[in-house]
Amino acid sequence: MRVALQITCVNDAMFPDTGKAVVRLLRRLGVDVDFPGAQTCCGQPMVNTGYLDEAVPVVRAFVDAFAGYDAIVTPSGSCAGSARHQHSIVAERSGDPALVAAVAETAPRTYELTEFLVDVLGVTDVGAYFPHRVTYHPTCHSLRMLGVGDRPRRLLEAVRGIELVELPNATECCGFGGTFALKNADTSIAMGADKARHVRDTGAEVLVAGDNSCLMHIGGMLSRQRAGVRVMHLAEILAATEGAA
């Protein structure tokens, strides 16, 4: 099976440690993951802001970069959702039948990391060790657009040493929402403030989620509050092993 990592533009530029963790984790599970260097972004920032024409060349770059892979794995529920549900809209808009056909190939092969681990590799215990008090925030797109369900939880529960605590109002949006965080900054912050309060109420040391964009928002607020909670991508916890961290 040829497996490609879609790092996502945000992780590439801002959170390379998450990508390194995915590579480490997948290799440990026997998957020789590839990184197609021609990849850029899934196009979601343009699509969700209404710039569909601008998203066309970006989606084209995506399908070109990932053509021929059996699985495209991404550590982002949001970007997986974009590839699976929005690329076809952009392709239709382009009026280019070749792009429509190419999207029909890549869209169903795009997996969010926990889907790939649980559904394709069939593992929930990835041999991780992480002796910290952790709370998990299910991000909206992984929860509602992809329907990842309890996959992330099952993976976390199998981590040795972890103390997993329930996040109150967990399924409520954190208020990031892409350009929403800037265009409606006041509302976004009001939502984020409540999410940060719920995180603090858990007494957790680490907030974990499957999307670094949401974590950048919640984590940015927690940091500003000097709350003493750090944020980590799920991949980084799953990649952690005894003695390594």
Next chain:
Amino acid sequence: MSGTFVGMPAFPTAAREALADTQQRRNLAHATRTIRDKRAAVVAEVEDWEGLRLAGAAVKEAALRDLATHLETLEESLTRAGAIVHWARDAEEACAIVAQVARDHGVDEVVKVKSMATGEIGLNEALEAEGIAAWETDLAELIVQLGDDLPSHILVPAIHRNRAEIREIFRRRMGDVGRPAPEALTDDPGVLAGAAREHLREKFLRAKVAVSGANFAVADTGTLVVVESEGNGRMCLTLPEVLVSVVGIEKVVATWSDLDAMLRLLPRSSTGERMNPYTSTWSGVTPGDGPQEVHVVLLDNGRTRALADDVGRQALRCIRCSACLNVCPVYERVGGHAYGSVYPGPIGAILNPLLHGVSDEQTASLPYASSLCGACFEVCPVRIDIPSVLVDQRAAVVDSHRGDRVPRSGSHWQEAVAMKAAAWTFSDSRRLRWAERASGLAGRVIGRFSRTTLPGGRAAAGRLPGPAAGWTGARDLPAPPPESFREWWDRTDGGRS
């Protein structure tokens, strides 16, 4: 005697003001939480809720896709049953028809059942201009009307008010328009409801003309349906001599048996009950029982515009249950007024632009009033994919400005430039590599001068000026790492060397 949405600022500005209203924040948080829990409990009771949603969505979708046929059938059935059918292209025509009926009977007042359509067309204001008082009889509508306020919710237009505020409005205003509130009025909800009962009873007993909407209109039988709780609907539909119902053309369902799914979906989604206290159905005139002159005004007012939109058409399936408002994290914090329409919340954010277009700044701001979290779609009883329609309407906003020679504002111009620049960068990985090098350099600079450390140890930017202020006003921003992932991959052969 009511406020107006005319001249409302765009959503972000209205939201900023609403967020500062501490009383409203508390009222909304309490009310939405209460109703969310009730809904969840009665929905969980239904074995195959998803199957019911699919049936409900299909009933409405089927009616919409053959709407002309169903409207003609409805007109025939209604006429056969003794009703007088009118058609109104827009708000102005609809208001004129209602006013004419009132004038024909020489009345200076009408009683009203809560109706979104009449709110949408501004009927009360139009009647007032003709010297006809329109008395709202739903408790929440009464609270809004007496308080010179604006509705902020589809089901409970006074959701932004708590019991103490309602008591104050009743004490201050009831006496101006009829029977005053009793001296001993407390803020107990039962006592407040009792005061509304006393105040409105004299209006019900003397009214000659009533105005209603309809939740559903059954084409093959000419039956209108009003779903309610208090009995004010029954009063208006039963006691007066004349009844005028303003019905949006999208309210049509094809057959009587189509009501089955709808009557099961609506109360559970709306008030969180197995069934609402009262549902009235009537087909034209029943000799010797109820109004003997029955008018039905079939209203377009933008619905055919929405119908022509292949993605947005599904919004016309809406049965006005409000479940999407009650679960929306934006609505919960901002409330309904910021949407500038009788249709607030997620459904309002798509319905208003679909009905009226996106040419004004206020309406154009609505599709962006969402984090696209998808909670609305999850609860919608007729499966309206609100997030997808929001994104599509955002595209409609952007497309409507593609030919502009003068940008509509500095921030929109910045956004368009930023998006085009991002698209250019993301179209080719070599350009992205350059951009990441620049960001890595910026990261080194921020790292050197940063006085902020994220929990865990990473350097960060605190408050920054300019375009970054929107983010850093309340959130620290991690400094970009000196090396991007792709640079690391190339340097280390994917970590193998």
Next chain:
Amino acid sequence: MSARDDILRRVREALDGVSPAVEIPAAPRAPDRGDLVALFVERVEDYRAIVTRCAADELEQVVRDALGEARAVVPPGLGVEVAGATVDDGLTATELDAIDAVVTRAAVGIAETGTIVLDHRPDQGRRAISLVPDLHVCIVDASQVVADVPDAIAVLDPARPLTWISGPSATSDIELDRVEGVHGPRTLHVVLVG
């Protein structure tokens, strides 16, 4: 062009090229819950209505007890002797407002939702009489109880005016807290016969 023709034209233009074919899946039914009458009683009581079960020969006494001192109006075809009651012959709303109670029969009872449906035939009377008085005593025969909404829809005649009643008048308009008693009867007393 008339508004009618204009709107119908716009509708047709809007749907140009849109297939009208939509398959409507059958709405799922409520699961079989066994004793329908017991479920009906439980669900009606959930709305804080009063329910009294009785045999046919006890009906008159039960109605008398339910009314107590209240002055009642009855429809012409009620078929139960209610001492001192006014038989409706087209009373005005104001006249009805001076009467405390009403006794009617019903067309259907729905177990799943605890709903009573009136179709306003002579044993139930005009819509106004079961609306204006503050106490509604409603006689439902056990044989009239159906399982759920689709069963009710199937037996009801849409040509008649219908009133679906689920508990006493109520509102949730103040802080989304449900309180009973607004404009309709504040007390609903269901007498279940058989």
